[in-house]
Amino acid sequence: MTALLRVASGPSVGCIVGALLLANGVPFGPAYIAGLVAWMAFWWVTEAVPIEVTALLPIIVIPFSGIYERNALGETCAPYADKNVFFFLGGFGLGLAIERTDLHRIGALYLLRIAGRNGANVIGAFMLATAMISMWVNNTATTMLMLPLAMSAIAIQSDRRFAAPLLIGIAFASSIGGMATLVGTAPNIFFTSFLAKEGKSIDFLAWVYVAGPVSAFLLVGAWIWLVYFLFPVRRFQVAIPEEWLDEFRGRRSLSRDQWITLAVFLSAAMTWILKEPILRIASASGWDSVHAVLQRVEDPWVAMAALVTLLLVPFSKPILAWKDVEGVPWGVLMLLGGGLSLAKAIEASSLDQRIASVAAHFAGLHPWIVLTLVVAIVIAISELASNLATATALIPILSEAGPAMGIDQISLLTAVVLASSCGFMLPVATPPNTLVYSQRKFPAGDMIRAGFVVNLLAILAIPIAVLQLRFLLGNIGP
Structure with missing residues (x-):
């Protein structure tokens, strides 16, 4: 064509x-x-x-x-100026600061120090470090941060079999880690924005309770499949670059900029995690003033407060300069806004209600069967379209279909959001896949074989987790 x-x-x-x-x-x-x-x-x-x-x-x-x-x-x-567009902007800013101060590298190096020289353990350490960073930093940025470390490790290995599982593992871990938190990837943020338009909200910790087990299962499953079955490297002894060892020996403590960035990052993360539990305590204890203030501390506010802080301190030379923020992928913010605008139009035109009436024909099927079919279809689409494009196209359409099919709206949309991040097979499915494939260290067939099994694991895990843990999502309301 x-x-x-x-x-x-x-x-x-x-x-x-x-x-x-x-x-x-x-x-x-x-x-x-x-x-x-x-x-x-x-x-x-x-x-x-x-x-x-x-x-x-x-x-x-x-x-x-x-x-x-x-x-x-x-x-x-x-909707292009929706508060959650700024949520994503603030998240990008945190990621930029982590990159600028090399905090990601320090964390990865310490993990490798713990992992030792066993091939399977080293790949596992890389995947764990990647997933942990991706929980808070954009998936593409995470992959770009980890690639230089991975290529340094690959360059000094005598056995070429080490490259494929390491690079594919990093790509998969970038997508898997982002699923675990509401700020980890764009579909999750779009989901919170969509719920806000519906007059609902989802607790940061409640999402982690449901998405975290899925993310952990897929991460461990992908690691086992890669290093024990598809590319057996458990007996492979990894050579660690000498400059890494020098860095281990020479590092005394974090620099001032690293301490500031770490403090801002941890403050934002702890606010996201603890805000809802503290709100419930304040409400139960009658602390009206505390409750009123915390209600205004919304997740996008936290992200933007963190970004502004990083643009201001230290006053002599801030962690981030405005030219750094100019490098934010503004196209992604427009994509998020476009999806929200389309979702608003679908609701305003009553198209969502008409779709729900068609979906009622599936009401007789068991919820697990319905969710499994939906997850499989979403994953198939996400192999061809970006995860955000998949989520923004499907969430508004399916928002009213859940109750008609015998599944509550939140459970169905949670499954859709998680599945949209599961394009593991094709090099073009996600930017992380494309980035690692562009290194030309393995054929496309290796990624297809690796991703096929991980996709199957996702089709199995997501419906089970959503149906078994959906009571944890019950803390949803205005």
Whole structure:
């Protein structure tokens, strides 16, 4: 398919979908928005144009839909400045500071010191370090931070078999680690934004309780599959670069900038984790003033407060300069805003209710079967589209379908969000996959074989975890 044909096929698909719905009695508003959904989904999956460009389509198309009676352009554009867009911006800032001060490298080096020279343990240490960083830093940035360390280790090994499991393990761990926290990856942040539009919220710790076990299971499962079955390296003795050993011996303590960055990072992380438990204690104890203040300390506020702090201190030479922030991937922020704008339009046009009525036909199936099918479909889509594009396309569509299928909304959307981060097979499925494959240290077939099994583990684990642990998500409300 030529580039021109791919570009033209997007609006063509949208027009066909909209026309078919109109012909079947669907009102103009929902039919128009359904056509836009089809158009954007086609461009996101085929990447006929950059996915960030696709995310700008709502601004151009939605004002003519008639779904907003007044200030149509303002209503369409407002989600691009949603508070959770700034949540992501603040998270990027924290990641930049960690990179600038080399905290990620220090953590990885200490893990390797503990792991020793056994091949399986070293790969496990790299994967654990990557996953831990990815819990707080963008998946792509995490992979870029870990790649230099990995390539240094690979360069001095005599056995070439070490490269494939190490690089693939880093890519997989970047995606898996990001699933575990609400700030770890863009689909999770989009999910919180979508819930906020519905008048609901999800507790940071509640998400960790549900997503954490899935993330841990997939991380351990991927490691075992890579180092014990697909690429047996458990008897391989790793040579550790001499400069790393020198760094171990020469390091006395953290620098001033590293201490400041670590303090800001830990303050943000502990606020995200402890805010809801403290809110409940304050409410139960009658501490009204404490409760009122903490209610205003929302997660995006914490992220932006951390970023502003890093831009200000130390006053003589701040950890981050504004030119560093200019390097933030603004396209991802536009993608997040575009998904929120589309979700708002789907709700305003009542398209979500029509989808829910169709989903009612699946009401007779067991919830586990329904969730397994949904997870498998989402993972298949995420192999071809980015995780954020997958989440932003599917969450608004499926938001009202859960109750109609006998599954509560939050459980279904949690499964969708987790599955959207599970594109493990194809080198083009995620930026981490693409980054490690671009090193040309293994054939694409190695990643496909590795990812196929990890995808199966995700299809098994996500429905079980969501159904068994969904009571932990019960702390959801206005």
